[in-house]
Amino acid sequence: MTLGGPKKRRVGSSGRLSSFINIDSSKAPDGTLTDSSKKPLGVQGLNTQSSSGFNDPSNADVILRLYLESSPFDADREPLSSSIDSVDQVNFQLHLHSNVLRRSKYFAALLSDRWQRNSDFVEISENSDRVYHLNLKVSSPTGFLDSHLTVLQLLYSNDFSSEIDSVSAALSILPVALELLFEDCVKACVRFLEAVPWTEEEEKRVLAFVPLLREEESRELLARVSPANSGSSEDMLYGLIVAAIHNHSNMAFVKAFVAKLLRDFSSRDSAKRVLDRAFDQSLKIVKESLEEYSSPDFRGDHNDPEAIQRVNLHTAMTNGRHLLWLVERMIELRVADTAVKEWSDQSSFTADLQRAFRDDACRNIAPGLPAVMIRCTCKLANAVAAGSILVAWQIRMKLVKDWLPVLIVCKDNGLLNMPSSKSLYQELEETFLRIISTLPMSDAQELLPQCLSFSTRNVEDCPHLVSAFNTWFRRATRPPQGDIL
Template identity: 25%
Template sequence: MASREVSTMIKHGFIADPSLSFSPSRTAKLSSAAVSSPPPPSPPPPPPANESSTHSNPTLFDMMSEEHHREPPPRRKSHSHARVTQIMAEFKNDVVYGPSDVKLTVVGKDGYRVTMDVHKKVLSDKSRFFMVKMSSRREKGVSHMVEISECDDVEIYVETVVLMYCDDLKKKLIGENVVKILALLKVSSAISFDEGVTSCLEHLEAAPWSEDEEEIVVSCLEELHLPYDVDSVSLILQRVSSEPRKGGTDDEIFLKLLTGVLKAKDDKARREMKVVIFKLIREEADVEVSKETLYGLCHRCLTSLVLCLSEVTTQMLDPGQDRGALMGEIAREADNMLWMVDILIEKKMCDEFVKLWADQEELAELHSKIPTMYRHEISKITAQICVGIGRGRILVNRETRFAVLNTWLEALYDDFGWMRRVSSRSLDRKLVEDGLSQTILTLSLKQQQVILMKWFDRFLSKGDDCPNVQRAFEVWWRRAFIRQVMVEPDASKLQITLYD
């Protein structure tokens, strides 16, 4: 091995440095010097023989190898054991009640044991469990001996016993977290410590919970079945559940919320609450709201949109009219309608709206009379419907699919350039083009041909200002001219023949 490589390995400790080993002359000098010194203690027994132990100076590799064979260090006491020790040190029970007359031993499932000097009167008065335990014949001597075995959490049992000595238990629990209170509640219930149960329930009713703690609280209370505190438990659970309302049904409240958002005066607040409510609807799939309520709001939005466009077409003739205000009004009404469509799709109720949108010939006619810069927000509704159909989230018959394209596709083509430029952040162009392509391909081959031939001419003249449905065009081409499926009648059945 090259000297440089050897030096490097010595430097990093992988082989021993020969200059550090004792030479015979040095050994002799050490031996003579040791004559006047007291004999050293007996060396410890040698480690098990292995290849690395033959080196007088262990290398890093040797030490790494030996580390693997060492016994793991003894485990430290858990935090819970340390907490029990602290509680026991602070537990001064003989000041008021005098010398103890009961030895209580709490044993955990892991074998951990804690013995406490307590008082029969305190435990018997506070807990029916201990009253029964200590009503039996006394043992020899002056004290009872009581043991609680197989405890899940020794610390909580010890703390619960200490709480029996508190004059103001409710005040003592202030500042404890919800999980700790639930643990104390479980033990208090198990040993029939009624004051502890009541105090824990009062704490849970008054303290705030996180959403994660909310589930734990409900689960714990359902598990415990506390018949003697039904009113307290009911009061706590009212935070997360409700009794039948006198002020209106869930549907009426839902209607009020949606209507409030649609009519909001502050645009920023309206946009924020739309996001919040839609998020909650998406997360909670079982939120119940009737179809009548949603479609009632849809009809209101459509009526508002028609009136808005009618007013705009009249006001456009007035040169003094603020066109920015007109644009904002149309955009607001279109955005409200688009939000309702999103909710209908999420609730799987959008099929009837597609037919309703296909029948809006009056609205489509008004739309064509308004400059694109004012009206393009309305075409987002058509785009969203196509995305829903193309992704299989809206299921309607073929006549309805063709009708909605027949009514609104030209408007979508006309507005797409403005949609792409003005709404570049909110409009996913690829998503819209894929949805439109898939929607076209669900039609009959003749309907596909009618739509795609018109698109072909539009795309060649408008380019990026027209949706690119080239994929649909290619699929239609292959279906029409390359792979033709022919249905041939037969006496017994229909035969489908594929021609290439």
């Protein structure tokens, strides 16, 4: 049953309520009776005269015979006597009042002149009191009879809250109210269901009723379970990412929580789009901050350029950390291909980084910025070298070509001299050399000489560099491509 399908028109039961058997049942999956927080009305008041007039034979003008419709699926059910105590299991009569029953459009139709001639529905007494005899067939799931009796008693009352006081009660009463076209009761059930929480199982049952409700009745129920537009999930996820990296003092815990949401998100494509969007935004802020910091015109246009420089470097550093977290999430989900392409096409940005890293002010104000940028590069380059992100050789070449000078500047200016940073740039050196080994020999010939700064006084400390050059020269001794072909 889809939510977007056409609405079904409400119709009277004509004595048949079987269409609701699968929607409402008080049976547990194992066939046992489920506990009810409140026993419905109805059965308890059958043999007593109600103060409201329900089942009052002294002035009733309608005798309603309720009888049970047996089902071939009832063989394994418990006897109905467990639900209705000593009441006749086959049929019994209620003394009711036509002016009250007409609150139900179903009974109003049966009591109209149009239907009185149909003996299948109505029998009119010959005496002057004009007593109507109506028959109402009730399907036999245990508990459904109680729901019918409850709805019939609610016809005599405007205090629906006395009975509709739980989700289970509302879900038991609603199918009967729909079948009998008791609009006031339907509205009371829907209003209660809209206002209270549901379990997952209750939500499924609520949704089963939606096609049977009018649009204005189902609108608020659907609003809490159906998004207003197809992009709601992505908008929500993007908002959580932004909040995690910008707005929380306990950022580490919130980031860990959002990272789990990303891992568990049902659509990897949606997660990729959201992460790409957040990545682009953070990268844009870092680039703009470094561009302003490095611009000679900018430095001469302000009375206090040092203060502005601090702001720009602080902004770049903060959003650089955000970038690193986003890159880690992308690699974890294996959706970092777009980020690699963006990162490999940043010649202007890497030029600004080189100028900033040569500047004493940058080293003093934001000493951690070089390590953050190198870590982002190393994460993406490692994923490429490992084959978890597959990109064309042109992108691999640009990644090394644009970011290799940044690594060299960091190393030459002693920006990565801490023990942890030293292992970081050695890791990136090895990764760049591995990527170079995947490139056409002409590109490798252009890039390898730029890697000579990887060497140390002790050749044994740079086996990665030795291996890279040996590999290139070994390949260079092969015959040209045309001769091989």
